[in-house]
Amino acid sequence: MELEQIAMNSKSFVFNARYAAITLLKDRNYDSNIISQVEKEYESFIKTEQKNTEELKAQEERLIKRILQIPIKGTRKYSLENGNELQVKRFNEDIFQVRIEDHYRGGLAPVMICKIKNNSTYLTFPFLYLKAILVYGIGGTALTIILAVLGYIENDKFIFSLPLIVTIGFQLFLMPFIYFIILHFFRKRLRKK
Structure with missing residues (x-):
């Protein structure tokens, strides 16, 4: 009972x-x-x-x-409800870079890499946004060196690497948060009929 x-x-x-x-x-x-x-x-x-x-x-x-309709080396942009833009760039047959372009904060945020396994499964993981590292990190380092040579800033070895350290550190700090945000919008926007 x-x-x-x-x-x-x-x-x-x-x-x-x-x-x-x-x-x-x-x-x-x-x-x-x-x-x-x-x-x-x-x-x-x-x-x-x-x-x-x-x-x-x-x-x-x-x-x-x-x-998969995106051509190799091509980028597709999808509008999001909040005014931002989801950008999907195809590197080769099965690897894509996905990022959210936030028009207000610049391009320092990390990206998500998507690897297609077959016609119904894929693998995603966070990654550093290399363009931001080149522009802000390497470009900032070059600018710091030029300013040091011209005498505008003190010639200190640490100060030369500061822009690169800050850029990479910022992306690493944001990576866990931004990854899940990108993944959410990637699925929400591209799964629609």
């Missing part, structure tokens, strides 16, 4: 506990209507999970099909 009460009580027990209770009831050859009700719930749950999995796979296939 206690197992039957567990199986019937969907408010107090999670579905797995209720299903375990009917499994024990079936093992004991107990005959009850609740067993068939919980089994129907289970079948419905499995069908819903399969449908969700199939829909997610279809969404991922749409995303991959859409970015």
Whole structure:
């Protein structure tokens, strides 16, 4: 009777506990209507999970099909609701750089790399935005050296590498946060029909 009460009580027990209770009831050859009700719930749950999995796979296939239309060395720009722009640049057959262009803060934020594995799966990971490192890090270092040679700043070895250190450090600091933001908008924007 206690197992039957567990199986019937969907408010107090999670579905797995209720299903375990009917499994024990079936093992004991107990005959009850609740067993068939919980089994129907289970079948419905499995069908819903399969449908969700199939829909997610279809969404991922749409995303991959859409970015594979970008020519090699080409970039596609997608408008976001907040006024920013999602930029997807294709490096070769299966590697893409994804970034959010924020028109207000400049281009110091890191990027996400997307590697296509097959027609329905891909791998993503955060990476440094190399253009920002070249422009701000190397360019800033060159400017610092020029200003030191002209006598505008003190000739200190540490000051020469400061722009490069700040640029890379800023990107490394932002990387965990920006990666998930880029991934969210990448999926949200490109999975649409």
